[in-house]
Amino acid sequence: MSQRIHRSIDLPLRTGLNRNELWEAHDKGLIKCWEVGRQRAARFPDLAQQCLAGELPVLGWKGGVNRSLKKLEKYGSLKYLAQWQGLRGEDLDVDLGEERVLTCSRTKMVVMFTPDRTKYFNQIAETNE
Template structure:
């Protein structure tokens, strides 16, 4: 399922936790909105994201340093937050596993909602 929203006209924040995090979008919209808010509070993180870096954020997927692994696993929630941080429209396909490469450290990150992959992957 594709989840999208316009940065120019974002949806309202959903106050009900179960709807916000356990609804059909699995928290992706919430993560994106949090990224938009974070960009206002942390302009240095926004600048990193705009440079195609994958900074450390509350969700798994950020890259702190160069790793020995060929690929790291991150959450689609991270990718949604990163899009919000950049000021991009939300554009996440929940059925795909997109890959981004951190411009700073050269680490390849595969983003997924598969919690088995997230929990069983090495972090370094």
């Protein structure tokens, strides 16, 4: 069964929610991450441009890359993916049950965004940014 979280870029940012509603609801905090991405795009247009160009810059969640590593693949958080979509000015579109692969246009690093936290927390130290 799909656990797709979708939210239109045309919707306003939510207000008045408590911590539990923001981070523990059915979306697991993805909507909040996406909203933060939207806000950061307005404050940091250069960062938004990097994302629009297909780069995966280092953000507050695992998944960004600042250089190529020996191993050209790594895992990232779905929260990173949600924030990245917000930075790009896109609709939020993440499935909590699926992995999604993106390649950074600048470093050519391949990042698999996964709902399985153990994959990105257990990466060898070499892949940590």
